[in-house]
Amino acid sequence: MSERLQVRRARRLVIKIGSALLTNDGRGLDVPALAGWVDQMAELIRAGVELVVVSSGSVAEGMTRLGWSRRPEHLHELQAAAAVGQMGLVQTWEAQFRRHDIHAAQILLTHDDLSDRKRYLNARSTLRTLLDFGVIPIVNENDTVVTDEIRFGDNDTLGALVSNLIEADGLIILTDQDGLFNKDPRKSADAALITERKAGDPELDVMAGGGAGVLGRGGMQTKLRAARLAARSGAFTVIVGGRIDQVVIRLRTGEALGTLLLPEQGRIAARKQWLASHLQTRGRLTVDAGAVHVLCRGGRSLLPVGVRDVAGQFRRGEMVSCVDESGREVARGLVNYDAEEARAIAGHASDRIVEVLGYVSDEEMIHRDNLVLV
Numbered sequence: 001m002s003e004r005l006q007v008r009r010a011r012r013l014v015i016k017i018g019s020a021l022l023t024n025d026g027r028g029l030d031v032p033a034l035a036g037w038v039d040q041m042a043e044l045i046r047a048g049v050e051l052v053v054v055s056s057g058s059v060a061e062g063m064t065r066l067g068w069s070r071r072p073e074h075l076h077e078l079q080a081a082a083a084v085g086q087m088g089l090v091q092t093w094e095a096q097f098r099r100h101d102i103h104a105a106q107i108l109l110t111h112d113d114l115s116d117r118k119r120y121l122n123a124r125s126t127l128r129t130l131l132d133f134g135v136i137p138i139v140n141e142n143d144t145v146v147t148d149e150i151r152f153g154d155n156d157t158l159g160a161l162v163s164n165l166i167e168a169d170g171l172i173i174l175t176d177q178d179g180l181f182n183k184d185p186r187k188s189a190d191a192a193l194i195t196e197r198k199a200g201d202p203e204l205d206v207m208a209g210g211g212a213g214v215l216g217r218g219g220m221q222t223k224l225r226a227a228r229l230a231a232r233s234g235a236f237t238v239i240v241g242g243r244i245d246q247v248v249i250r251l252r253t254g255e256a257l258g259t260l261l262l263p264e265q266g267r268i269a270a271r272k273q274w275l276a277s278h279l280q281t282r283g284r285l286t287v288d289a290g291a292v293h294v295l296c297r298g299g300r301s302l303l304p305v306g307v308r309d310v311a312g313q314f315r316r317g318e319m320v321s322c323v324d325e326s327g328r329e330v331a332r333g334l335v336n337y338d339a340e341e342a343r344a345i346a347g348h349a350s351d352r353i354v355e356v357l358g359y360v361s362d363e364e365m366i367h368r369d370n371l372v373l374v
């Protein structure tokens with residue numbers, strides 16, 4: 001058995017399952033297969049692993065329900081099929097997880113939701129809260145409101161963006177092939193499985209060059225791109241055959257199934273680099289000596305109580321600079337409140353936020369995960 005320590009030690013994983021697999025090559029939802037993955041996932045959850053599922057299959061399931069044998073070309077018909085199919089998809093996930101007394105939640109996202117800073121923080125807080133409650137989020141694209149995503153039908157990218165969002169240790173992409181091969185195994189009988197590479201390895205581009213299956217849209221190219229995106233927050237990716245017996249459990253025990261694509265750098269370094277790339281700050285929080293002391297020790301959040309003064313106009317999710325009372329910058333981070341709200345709660349204990357604002361979105365002014373010392 002290979003080491004694969006990263007996979008064995010992972011505490012938070014995103015599992016993405018493609019259309020071809022979920023719908024048994026278009027023959028309607030493959031409920032027994034889905035039940036099998038749920039049994040395996042429930043075992044991981046019981047062992048303390050936090051899981052998010054990114055599930056494709058709404059278009060394929062919608063086509064089956066509407067009696068369509070060919071994927072429609074008109075975007076609105078695709079969107080209609082997705083809306084019909086999503087019902088069956090979440091019903092099935094819900095019913096299967098209920099057998100294990102695990103609640104499931106539906107999350108529909110667009111790529112835009114994840115590039116807008118405010119919505120990014122909102123999506124992240126919701127996902128984290130669900131995970132804290134032991135609920136399993138079932139994510140798909142919000143196909144009703146987008147056309148680009150449904151056209152490219154690329155949930156691999158969504159899986160990677162969700163991995164970035166929740167800072168997952170890894171992304172597992174279950175697909176209809178055993179992993180990434182050195183050429184398309186549908187076309188070449190002598191194709192060989194790649195077991196492990198750095199996600200950034202340029203040789204992989206040539207190997208993933210072949211197209212997708214009939215139902216899935218992205219093929220291996222989008223899976224490779226997803227692995228590179230996931231690597232930006234330090235997550236590994238495994239591309240692996242979803243029909244392999246007990247695949248999730250066996251991966252978890254470190255078995256070298258599928259293709260493991262590794263990030264160039266670890267999670268903390270990746271996050272710091274990502275935060276540091278936000279050069280433009282939108283505002284300035286002057287923090288008191290106690291807060292400077294706490295921040296400089298590292299690994300701590302900035303609470304409203306330590307904020308003396310708020311300068312600038314910024315929105316929740318934007319980058320602000322934290323300075324000490326002499327004006328020296330000590331940290332930067334993504335702020336949880338709009339400037340007006342931040343002014344109102346500055347100097348107050350977190351349990352008073354609700355009194356001052358009438359609601360609490362977060363107890364921290366800047367969460368430690370979104371803070372970098374300078």
Ligand SMILES: Nc1ncnc2c1ncn2[C@@H]1O[C@H](COP(=O)(O)OP(=O)(O)O)[C@@H](O)[C@H]1O
Pocket residue numbers: 017018019020021174175176177179180181182183184185186207208209210211212213214215216217218219220
């Ligand atoms: N180098 C490769 N290794 C494995 N599969 C490949 C490769 N190049 C192209 N493919 C194709 O990619 C398909 C999987 O992608 P896709 O159909 O988008 O699946 P999914 O619905 O799981 O996202 C495979 O069935 C295979 O034909």
Ligand SMILES: N[C@@H](CCC(=O)OP(=O)(O)O)C(=O)O
Pocket residue numbers: 017018019020055056057058059060082140141143150153154155156215216217218219
């Ligand atoms: N969101 C749509 C399209 C997603 C899609 O095709 O993705 P995939 O099968 O993973 O390549 C669906 O659920 O059918």
